[in-house]
Amino acid sequence: MTETRGASVRYENVQKSYDGETLVVKNLNLDIPPGEFLTMLGPSGSGKTTCLMMLAGFEPATHGEIFLNDSPINNVPPHKRGIGMVFQNYALFPHMSVAENLAFPLQVRGMNRADQEKKVQRALEMVELGHFGSRRPAQLSGGQQQRVAVARALVFEPELVLMDEPLGALDKQLREQMQYEIKHIHENIGVSIVYVTHDQTEALTMSDRVAVFNDGIIQQLSSPDALYENPQNSFVAQFIGENNKLSGTVTEVAGDTCAVKLDDGTMLKADAVNIDGVGSRTTISLRPERVEFDTHEQMDNLVKGRIEEMIYLGDHIRVRMNVAGNTEFIVKVRNRGEKRDLRTGQTVEIGWAAGDCKALDAVA
Numbered sequence: 001m002t003e004t005r006g007a008s009v010r011y012e013n014v015q016k017s018y019d020g021e022t023l024v025v026k027n028l029n030l031d032i033p034p035g036e037f038l039t040m041l042g043p044s045g046s047g048k049t050t051c052l053m054m055l056a057g058f059e060p061a062t063h064g065e066i067f068l069n070d071s072p073i074n075n076v077p078p079h080k081r082g083i084g085m086v087f088q089n090y091a092l093f094p095h096m097s098v099a100e101n102l103a104f105p106l107q108v109r110g111m112n113r114a115d116q117e118k119k120v121q122r123a124l125e126m127v128e129l130g131h132f133g134s135r136r137p138a139q140l141s142g143g144q145q146q147r148v149a150v151a152r153a154l155v156f157e158p159e160l161v162l163m164d165e166p167l168g169a170l171d172k173q174l175r176e177q178m179q180y181e182i183k184h185i186h187e188n189i190g191v192s193i194v195y196v197t198h199d200q201t202e203a204l205t206m207s208d209r210v211a212v213f214n215d216g217i218i219q220q221l222s223s224p225d226a227l228y229e230n231p232q233n234s235f236v237a238q239f240i241g242e243n244n245k246l247s248g249t250v251t252e253v254a255g256d257t258c259a260v261k262l263d264d265g266t267m268l269k270a271d272a273v274n275i276d277g278v279g280s281r282t283t284i285s286l287r288p289e290r291v292e293f294d295t296h297e298q299m300d301n302l303v304k305g306r307i308e309e310m311i312y313l314g315d316h317i318r319v320r321m322n323v324a325g326n327t328e329f330i331v332k333v334r335n336r337g338e339k340r341d342l343r344t345g346q347t348v349e350i351g352w353a354a355g356d357c358k359a360l361d362a363v364a
Contacts (some may be wrong), residue, residue: 005034005035005159005189005190005191006034006035006036006159006160006190006191006192006193007034007068007069007158007159007160007192008031008032008033008034008067008068008069008070008192009030009031009032009055009066009067009068009160009192009194010030010031010032010066010067010070011028011029011030011031011051011055011064011066012029012064012065012066012067013027013028013029013063013064013065014027014028014029014051014054014061014063014064014065014066015027015028015061015062015063015064016047016050016051016054016059016061016062016216017062023062023216024045024047024050024216025047025050025051025054025216026047026215026216026217027064027217028047028051028064028217028218030211030218030221032192032194034159034192035190035191035192036192036193036208036209037183037186037192037193037195037206037207037208037209038192038193038194038195038207038208038209038210038211039194039195039196039197039202039203039206039207039209039210039211040052040194040195040196040197040211040213041197041198041199041200041203041210041211041212041213041239042198042212042213042214042239043198043214043239044198046213046214046215046216047213047215047216047217048196048198048211048213049164049165049196051196051213052162052164052194052196053164054066055083055162055194056078056081056083056085056162057073057076057077057078057081057083058078060074061074068081068083068160069159079108082156082158082159082160083158083160083161083162084152084153084154084156084158084160084161084162084191085153085161085162085163085164086146086149086150086153086161086162086163086164086166087149087164087165087166088164088165088166088167088168088169089169090137090145090146090148090149090169091149092137092145092148092149092152093137094136094137094138095136096136096137097133097134097135097136098124098129098132098133098134098135098136098137098140098148099120099124099133099134101137101148101152102119102120102123102124102133102148102151102152102155103116103117103120103155104152105152105155105156106119106120106155106156109156119155119156119157120133120155121133123151123152123154123155124151126151126154126185126188126189127147127148127150127151127181127185128147129144129147129148129151132144132148142169142170142171142174143170143174143177143178146166146167146169146170146178147178147181149166150166150182150185154185154189154191158191159191159192160191160192160193160194161191161192161193161194162193162194162195162196163182163193163194163195163196164196165196165197165198166178166182166195167179167197167199167202168197168199175202176205179201179202179205179206180205182206183205183206186206195207200239200240200241203224204224204227204228204240204241205224207223207224208223209221209222209223209224210222210223210224210227212227212235212236212239212240214235214239219232219233219235219236220232220233220236227240228240228241228287230273230358231273231285231358231360232273232274232360233274233360233361234274234283234285234360234361234362234363235363237285237358237360238285238363241287242287242288242330242332243285243286243287243288244285244286244287244288244291244323244326244328244329244330245283245284245285245286245326245363246262246268246283246284246286246323246324246326246329247262247263247281247282247283247284247362247363248260248261248262248263248266248268248281248282248284249261249279249280249281249282250272250275250276250277250278250279250280250281250282250359251267251278252278253272253275253277253278255272256271256272257269257270257271257272257354258270258271258272258275258282258359260282260284260359262284262324262325263324263325264324264325266303266324268284268301268303268354268357269300269301269354270284270354270357270358270359271354271355271357271358271359272359273358273359273360274358274359274360274361275359275360275361280362281362282359282360282361282362283359283360283361283362283363284357284358284359284360285357285358285360286352286356286357286358287356288318288330288331288332289316289332289334290352290353290356290357291331291332291350291351291352292350292351292352293331293333293340293342293348293349293350295349295350295351299351299352299353300351300352300353300354300355301351301352301353301354301357302349302350302351303323303324303349303350303351304347304348304349304350305321305322305323305324305329305347305348305350306321306322306345306346306347307319307320307321307342307343307344307345307346307347307348308320308321308322308327308344309344310342310343310344314335315334315335316332316333316334316335317332317333317335317340317342318330318331318332318333319331319332319333319342321350323350331350
C-alpha cells in the first residue's frame, strides 16, 4: 500500500433494535484501524448490513456509540460524516453524464469547477474509465457502471468508504474481475473500506480481516486464511468454504488434541478447538481438499467409505462418499492428469491428519 490515509472506526457496546424488543445487533465491540479493508460477512438477517447503515448514519444505534477517528458520530448527520458509499444498485443519476455524476459530491462541498474537473478525471483514470466521462450511465455495461459508482465514492478523497453488496448485480466473471480491481484500488490509495457481503469468496479474496456475523453477533474476526484454516465454531466452519462435518463424543483430551468416537463407532483424532471436555458432544470439521485417497503413509485418521458419486470439474474431481454414516462427505481430488482407479460403488480407504480436522461445538 502506497500510503495509509484511512480513518479508524470503533463500535463501542453498540446495539440495534427496530421494534424495541428484538436485538438485530447485540453489544457490538469492533475496532477497525486506519487503512484496513474489513468485510462484514454473514447470511441474511445476521446484522451485518445494519452495522454498516449505523456507521453511514442511515440508521441510529439503539445503544452504544460509534467513533470515527476517535470522535463520536452518533449525532452527526450522514452528509457531514465525510464517508463514501457504494451501493448494489449503483445509484447513479441517469440524466447526468459520468463526469457530472462524479462532480456532484464535489459541487455539494462547494469546490470550484477547475478543481472539480481535475479530481473527476483522476477518479475516472483510477477505475480505468478515463475516456468515458461524456457518456450517460445507460450507455455503460454493468461493470462500467459499478466502476463509476466506486469512482464517485472516492472522488472527494474520503478517509472511509462503505460498500454494501456492491457486486451483487454482476455476473460471475465480472464480479470476480471487480473483486480484484477494488482490492487493487484499496492497496494503491490506502483508504479504509468496510465492505458488506454474504459471498464468502468475495470476503476471502479482498479483505485484510473478515468479521463473520450470525444472529447479531460477530462469531469470529480473523484474517481470511485464519478464518478458513482455523474456524472457532461450527457456524464459521460451515459458512466459510466447503466443509465435512462428523458428529461424535469426546473420549480423551491430551493437550491440544482429542480423541472422538463417532456415532457409528469410528475413532478419530482431532484438534481440540471448541469442546467441553471428555463425554461432551462435538462436531468435527474437515475440509474436502485435506482428505487423501493415497494413504500409503501412516496417517492419524484412516477410515473406509463408499463412493456414491463422482463429478469431473476440470481442475479437480468432486467425489461424494458415504463415510461414517455421512452420505454427503466430499473429497476433492486434484486433477494431475493421471488416470485414477476410482468408480461409483467402490469402497476405499481414505485418510487425513489430526491437525486437519477441528473438534468444535456440537450441531444437529
